[in-house]
Amino acid sequence: MSKNIMIVDDSATMLMSLRSSLEMSGFKVEAANDGVQAINKLQGGYKPDLIITDINMPNMGGLELIGKARALPGMRFTPILALTTESQQAKRDEAKRNGATGWLVKPINATDLLGVIKQVLPGV
Amino acid sequence: MNALLQQFLQESREALESIGSTLLAMEREPGDHSRLGELFRLVHTLKGNSGLFDFPALTAVLHAAEDVMDAVRNDALGFSQPLADQLLDAADYVSAFLDAVESQGTPGADFQVPPRKLVEGLRSWLATPALEGANSGVALVSTQNSRLPVDLPSAVRDLLIDAINAERTAFLLDYQPAADCFFQGTDPLHQVRQLPDVLWRRIRPLEAWLPAAEIDAYACNLRFEILLLASEESLAEHFRYVADQATWWPITLASLQSVDESVDTASGSDLAGFEPLALDILSTQYQALSACSQEPWPSGQHVAIVTTLERVLASQDDVTAMAAFQDCREQSNRQNDAKPLLSWLSGAMEKAIADDTPSTGPVTTPVQGELGGRPIACQALALGVAPDQADTITPRRADETASQAPAKVLKVEQEKIDRLMNLIGEIVVAKNGLPYLAERAEEQYGQRELAREIKAQYAVVNRIAEDLQDAIMQVRMMPVSFILQRFPRLVRDITRKLDKKVNLILEGEDTEADKAMIEALADPLVHIVRNSLDHGLEAPAERLAAGKPETGTLRIRASQNADHVVISIEDDGRGIDPQKIKVKVAAKGLVEPAALEAMSDQELVNLVFLPGFSTAEQVSDLSGRGVGMDVVRSGIEKVGGHLRLASQVGQGTQLSLSLPLSMAVTQVMVIESGGQRFGIPMDQVMETVRLPDNAIHTIKHQPTAQLRGRTIPLKGLNQLLAVPLEQVRNEDDEYALMVLRSRSELVGLLIDDFYGSIDIILKPMVGILGELSGYSGTAVMGDGSILMILNPTELFA
Amino acid sequence: MSLIFKGNVAHLVDQVTVEDAETLLEWLTQQPVGKVNLKKLEHLHAANLQVLMATCPKVTAWPANPDTRAWLDAALQQS
Incomplete structure (x- = not known):
């Protein structure tokens, strides 16, 4: 059974890049443009096995999304990865405090991405 | 070009537009910090995306810009006009870079190397070097005894020895997941199962x-x-991800042999007997303190460090160390200097390490270098001293706060839409063949029933075709903001050059119109705005002298009016003086003096649209360029639009452009003249009448007719097209007359006969035919014949 | 289903998720003689592992997967 991954980023380029990497590895991908859209999907009953979210986004950023997603019933234990850049150490720490499992550093190549996913997602 | 690159280009251009407009907005309101976050986010996203490609030059520029924006956002750097200029330069570079990539698929030779001047210029804003590196050189690591389990199975022991002899590195790992780690999505068992070459667990x-x-x-x-x-x-x-929860120690042969040695901690040192974690924290605090020792005491960071030190010491139950620490803290407080505390901490740490080293036991002495099982400190570098960073989530724009979920948007290349559009056009044309077929079925083959069925079928296809047309029109609709968003930058640059002060107000940017219309608007609009800035709006001194506010106002407003989109451009400048126009036109001999004298002020103002007219004394490099308002007007009229000009001397000028929402489908009236059929755009047809021969009166060689109390000049189409035939009259000796509106004047066009109106897809004429004036294009009819579409305005000119 | 109860034996099959841990714990506390069959277990979330460690049920069959077995041995087979 292929795992569901939700990707959240306000950059369509980033979404496209992530989607193609993930789909090539056999994941089912759902994309959202910001935190609000992501939360709406989650509240609508969509239950991904993993969430990968950008930090800086309009409407609702990644940090807030992580906190809000964790509070949803089915999302208590779901792995969440924050997409950060090299310089965002403080954001990573904050993401972790908000409940993120880990982070990815942009730009990400497909191999690294799959490596990290394998690490946080059992049964891949 | 691959899809990802295309997506990148498109998104980057959008980001650039936003960056440009945000920068300008910030220049206008320097105190408004709400936009900083947005600006940073835009630059940041661009930089992140550029990393997906091998564009080192682009990334270098964006990286520098991002660092600058980060500094501004964190109040480390003030926002100023020179800085805005620099950032706009960077935006221009990025734009040129994208152009190169778009046209050639790669950046090309000019964009291989980062533009040194630009990058350094940006970096120069960040003059003070970052504090990073201050920690280097201080390598304080607490030491740790080997923790190898005593009860290691001998098989594992042998494996270890073999591996180490084969120059593999072996580690003992101690992973103590946080109690709440499950709620961070971590599965510690999965985590450790991913580890390679596990010998024992x-x-x-x-x-x-x-x-x-x-x-x-x-x-x-x-x-x-x-x-x-x-x-x-x-x-x-x-x-x-869990660096604070895992520790590991390298295993050496020596440490394997010393497993059985009992380990004692040496005593006598200030910090001896402290837990390794405590030592680690102290060492981190030492580094942090030395990094900020120059700051005036006590800074926020100093206070944080002191608090941390105090807590750690308290946790270790070492009265002596605590007392020494408190003494030094008092001293630092008295001297307002971090030094006493720093020297105590460094002395105590060094002593602790020196004391600790021999404790690994005599057995291990020969290989001391790789001994001492150095634990790899994983603690974050500055525990407890990282200042809380303000959240950078972009402030919402008021118009974005509407909570409804945004519509899904699919971005499609224009060529695909155009193809669809053309195909739909063909359907429209093809379906027009069905009535002919029905006619033939009935008249040629006497199949009345079949003809009726074909007609019924036609009605269905017709409806679907209309819906299709409507749908594709919707797809092609785009907001006027697409062209309006370039104006803030344009206005800023021009006013700077002219030393004028102008406040640009944009309204109704979300008004939508067909993409082709929007694009047709772009050039004329730029020209109009340039004109207004150059000739309309006065310099500050002149404005003040005229009792006006120093800063002029230029307002561009878009709105929708039935099936037209109206763009009005208004300024509060000096206006157009009809008398000056009159003098100039007379001097240039563009209009006969007698006609000029008879003109109203409004008519005089409209003369600016005359070819060869230019209001400015000299053609400036801004609005000049040899293009006059006549070109603007014909550009607008070419796509079926109208242009209206009004002006009050000393108060300002208003120009309004009215364009059809869509130009894809045109309704024309089919007429016949000189044995040929033509189409005339319906929106110019005021009415069609039958005119008795005796109702035509010739005034000054000009045939006219009285219609509803107005005298209308008459022209014969044959005559206009140089066809040597009389217009045909019907049995009752009546002419077929079409009253057309041409540039707000009514003209009567005499033809041979009218037919119905039809929808056509207008195809502009290309090649030699394109230069023919009097025609706006052609259309293919249902029976495959070609219909020439007339352009009455040009015809009457 | 990754967690199947047959009589007084809980079968842990394939992937036992973190959500299952509460069910497993509840079942094991209510069934003092409850046993677990791990034959077809590929992986269990650490939360389940600690439930097994804390409640020490009798294991009727160990995992066929050697790696899974090694980790469960390391947690449960201690003197």
Whole structure:
């Protein structure tokens, strides 16, 4: 059974890049443009096995999304990865405090991405 | 070009537009910090995306810009006009870079190397070097005895010895997941199962298990001890998300042999006997303190460090150390200097390490270098001293706060839409063949029933075709903001050059019109705005002298009016003086003096549209360029639009452009003249009448007719097209007359006969035919014949 | 289903998720003689592992997967 991954980023380029990497590895991908859209999907009953979210986004950023997603019933234990850049150490720490499992550093190549996913997602 | 690159280009251009407009907005309101976050986010996203491609020059520029914006956002750097200029330069560079990539697929030779001047210019804003590196050189690591389990099976021991002899590195790992780690999506067991080459493992509870009824399944109480062969880098990588929960020690042959040695901690040092974690924290605090020792005492960071030190010392139950620490703190407070505290901490740390080293025991002395089982400190570098960073989530724009979920948007290349459009056009044309077929079925083959069925079928196809047309029109609709968003930058640049002060107001940017219309608007609009800035709006001194505010106002407003989109451009400048126009036109001999004298002020103002007219004394490099308002007007009229000009001397000028929402489908009236059929755009047809021969009166060689109390000049189409035939009259000796509106004047066009109106897809004429004036294009009819579409305005000119 | 109860034996099959841990704990506390069959277990979330460690049920069959077995041995087979 292929795992569901939700990707959240306000950059369509980033979404496209992530989607193609993930789909090539056999994941089912759902994309959202910001935190609000992501939360709406989650509240609508969509239950991904993993969430990968950008930090800086309009409407609702990644940090807030992580906190809000964790509070949803089915999302208590779901792995969440924050997409950060090299310089965002403080954001990573904050993401972790908000409940993120880990982070990815942009730009990400497909191999690294799959490596990290394998690490946080059992049964891949 | 691959899809990802295309997407990148498109998104980057959008980001650039936003960056440009945000920068300008910030220049207008320098105190408004709400936009900083947005600006940073835009630059940041661009930079992140550029990293997906091999564009080192682009990334270098964006990286520098991002660092500058970060500094501005964190108040480390003030926002100023020179800085805005620099950032706009960077935006221009990025734009040129994207152009190169778009046209050639790669950046090309000009964009291989980062533009040194630009990058350095940006970086120069960040004059003070960052504090990073201050920690280097201070390598304080607490030492740790080998923790190899005593009860290691001998088989594992042998494996270890073999591996180490084969130059593999072995580590003992101690992973104690946080109690709440499950709620961060971590599965510690999965985590350790991913480790390579595990030789031995043990999983124990961190604290004794509670009775079953009191257990919390989701409070992690596990401790993993693992012996494995791995590189230190891979371990650090593997546990990077839980760096504070995992520790590892390298295993050497010597430490394997010394497993049985009992370990004592030397005493006598200030910090001897401290837990390794405490030593680590102290060492981190030492580094942090030395980094900020120059700051005036006590800074926020100093206070944080002192608090941390105090807590750590208190936790270690060492009265002597605590007392020494408190003494030094008092001293630092008295001297307002971090030095006393710093020197105590450094002395105590060094002593602790010196004391600790021999404790690894005599057996290990020969290989001391690789001994001492150095624990790899994973604690974050500055525990407790990282200043809380303000959240950078972009402030919402008021118009974005509407909580409804945004519509899904699919971005499609224009060529695809155009193709669809053409295909739909063909359907429209093809379906027009059905009535002919029905006619033939009935008249040629006497199949009345079949003809009726074909007609019924036609009605269905017709409806679908209309819906299709409507749908594709909707797809092609785009907001006027697409062209309006370039104006803030344009206005800023021009006014700077002219030393004028102008406040640009944009309204109704979300008004939509067909893409082709929007594009047709772009050039004329730029020209109009340039004109207004150049000739309309006065310099500040002149404005003040005229009793007006120093800063002029230029307002561009878009709105929708039935099936037209109206763009009005208004300024509060000096206006157009009809008398000056009159003098100039007379001097240039563009209009006969007698006609000029008879003109109203409004008519005089409209003369600016005359070819060869230019209001400015000299053609400036801004609005000049040899293009006059006549070109603007014909550009607008070419796509079926109208242009209206009004002006009050000393008060300002208003120009309004009215364009059809869509130009894809045109309704024309089919007429016949000189044995040929033509189409005339319906929106110019005021009415069609039958005119008796005797109703035509010739005034000054000009045939006219009285219609509803107005005298209308008459022209014969044959005559206009140089066809040597009389217009045909019907049995009752009546002419077929069409009253047309041409530039707000009514003209009567005499033809041979009218037919019905039809919808056509207008195809502009190309090649030699394109130069023919009097025609706006052609259309293919249902029977395959070509219909020439007339352009009455040009015809009457 | 990754967690199947047959009589007094809980079968842990394939992937036992973190959500299952509460069910497993509840079942094991209510069934003092409850046993677990791990034959077809591929992986269990650490929360389940600590439930097994804390409640020490009798294991009727160990995992066929050697790696899974090694980790469970390390947690449960201690003197």
